[in-house]
Amino acid sequence: MTEWHNINEAPEIGRKFIALYSDGSGSTMFFRADGCYLDPDGDEYEEINDGSYSCWAYLPDHYEFWCELREHDPFTLRATP
Numbered sequence: 001m002t003e004w005h006n007i008n009e010a011p012e013i014g015r016k017f018i019a020l021y022s023d024g025s026g027s028t029m030f031f032r033a034d035g036c037y038l039d040p041d042g043d044e045y046e047e048i049n050d051g052s053y054s055c056w057a058y059l060p061d062h063y064e065f066w067c068e069l070r071e072h073d074p075f076t077l078r079a080t081p
Contacts (some may be wrong), residue, residue, distance in 0.1 A: 004055045007048070011056060016063055016077070019053040029059060031077045042067030042075050 011017045011032045020027045030048065031038040037045040042065075067075040 002057045004057050007053045007055055010049075011058065016059040016061075016065070017056045018059055019048060019056040022052060022054045028053075029063075029065065030056075031065065038065075038067070038075070038077070040065040040067060 005011070007019065011030075013032050013034050016029065016031050018027050018029050029040050030045070033044075037048050039045065065075070065077060068077055
């Protein structure tokens with residue numbers, strides 16, 4: 001069973017998670033790095049607690065983002081167990 005967290009509760013650094021839009025229209029995946037959040041393309045966000053999202057849940061540790069799989073300039077994101 002997935003445990004959902006309020007968006008005001010920050011995920012652990014080094015973990016991947018999915019955040020649901022506040023208006024119910026969808027979701028975005030993120031990786032919490034030290035000092036920022038990265039989306040699947042590797043774009044940085046300073047904060048995600050701006051009212052756009054309502055809650056979040058951790059993704060499986062084996063889940064890979066696009067930025068990890070691309071040939072040109074791949075990222076290495078490691079989820080902490």
